[in-house]
Amino acid sequence: MQATAPPFVPSSTTRPSDLSTTKEIIMTTSFPSASNANHTVTSSTVHGVYDLKLVRDLEGLLNVETAQTRLRRIAGRAQNPKPFNPICSYTTLSACKQHRQNCEKVHYEPIIRPWTDPSLGYCSYLNLCYGDPMFASNPSLGDGPGPRGGKECRYLHFQVVPTTSSHPIHPPDQPPLPKIIRERLLPNIEVKGVSEAQWIHCDIRSFDYSLLGQFQVIVADPPWDIHMSLPYGTMTDDEMRRLPLPSLQPDWGILALWVTGRAMELGRELISLWGYKRVDELVWVKTNQLQRLIRTGRTGHWLNHTCEHLLLAVKLPPDHPPNFPIPWQTSPALRALRRGVDTDVVVAEVRETSRKPDEVYGVLERLAPHGRKLELFGRKHNIRPGWLTLGNQLGESQIAEPDLHARLRQRYPQQPFHLIHSDVDMK
Numbered sequence: 001m002q003a004t005a006p007p008f009v010p011s012s013t014t015r016p017s018d019l020s021t022t023k024e025i026i027m028t029t030s031f032p033s034a035s036n037a038n039h040t041v042t043s044s045t046v047h048g049v050y051d052l053k054l055v056r057d058l059e060g061l062l063n064v065e066t067a068q069t070r071l072r073r074i075a076g077r078a079q080n081p082k083p084f085n086p087i088c089s090y091t092t093l094s095a096c097k098q099h100r101q102n103c104e105k106v107h108y109e110p111i112i113r114p115w116t117d118p119s120l121g122y123c124s125y126l127n128l129c130y131g132d133p134m135f136a137s138n139p140s141l142g143d144g145p146g147p148r149g150g151k152e153c154r155y156l157h158f159q160v161v162p163t164t165s166s167h168p169i170h171p172p173d174q175p176p177l178p179k180i181i182r183e184r185l186l187p188n189i190e191v192k193g194v195s196e197a198q199w200i201h202c203d204i205r206s207f208d209y210s211l212l213g214q215f216q217v218i219v220a221d222p223p224w225d226i227h228m229s230l231p232y233g234t235m236t237d238d239e240m241r242r243l244p245l246p247s248l249q250p251d252w253g254i255l256a257l258w259v260t261g262r263a264m265e266l267g268r269e270l271i272s273l274w275g276y277k278r279v280d281e282l283v284w285v286k287t288n289q290l291q292r293l294i295r296t297g298r299t300g301h302w303l304n305h306t307c308e309h310l311l312l313a314v315k316l317p318p319d320h321p322p323n324f325p326i327p328w329q330t331s332p333a334l335r336a337l338r339r340g341v342d343t344d345v346v347v348a349e350v351r352e353t354s355r356k357p358d359e360v361y362g363v364l365e366r367l368a369p370h371g372r373k374l375e376l377f378g379r380k381h382n383i384r385p386g387w388l389t390l391g392n393q394l395g396e397s398q399i400a401e402p403d404l405h406a407r408l409r410q411r412y413p414q415q416p417f418h419l420i421h422s423d424v425d426m427k
């Protein structure tokens, strides 16, 4: 192994090779207050315990893609990759200036208010804090003051300072793959279904699901009863069991279920009960505004929770015993999936309470570009082109499929369902 191991690639140069994140992970810390609340990703604790050479060999191996993975990643990337400016590893412009003359990366600077006490270090809520006027008025934070009660927060908050660079940094060029290789890696799939966003405002517990038809992909972030006080109503375990998910999907349909706390077990139990098999698990690693791991105790009794879990399951045909292998190569529905494009880790910044990263939609859409897609327990920020969103905080329903609109009107004549036409541009 040692003879073939590629040169050691330090973690601090981790490439943004994952399709699901365009942000560079900050691996080093130079800001003096960083020790207060937010630590950075580092392997130094590992180095202290294990043989350094072995760790380096392993790290080198893990940092290299296989040829097929690399080709799939290139083939699957967006047609027009957006330019982006990586975040400077010195975090602040003043810290950076002590080391570099010119830096084209993005920096943060502390916001100093009359009540700020820099010796306290970072606010652990950063740009989600209601105690700084700039963020308290952020409509995306939703209603009411947060945990700090709307009082002026004396900890440090940060804002992005515009880059001094006039030219954005483009992702590294990759030569386009020949069409024939591209098609072999990513089967050309006819994308069906409407491209508009649709949503239905309803009570998920009592809605008549027989109106909806079937969906290739369902994603759900249920308000599990995890014995915590939450700002929204929860579903009992029995209400979850009664959800008629299997009737909403064809055989081998994909279910993506967010689980936390005791729902990590309950979610798996329901997946079996509904006739599905868990085939993967995606982890969302949460970062804060400064792109550092969130480490301070917001959740978790034993360990501070820095990640969330999304179980991926497939609906088994009735005649497929749960312990039999999944026929990835022989079932047409499974062969049509674009597997092997994304990784099972998404690194993304936290937003409002329980809001999940948009990158996950990209992962699911790349995995299964075809077919209709449904989101359960969605809120307004979840509404998305190509998806039908169900939830009880969505306002007036909007439908683009005329047959679905007709069924809804007939079943719920008292409720408004706004029909849009497929060629209408969505805001």
Ligand SMILES: [Zn+2]
Binding pocket: 088, 089, 090, 093, 096, 100, 103, 104, 105, 107
């Ligand atoms: Zn810099």
Ligand SMILES: [Zn+2]
Binding pocket: 123, 124, 125, 126, 129, 130, 131, 132, 153, 154, 155, 157
């Ligand atoms: Zn604060």
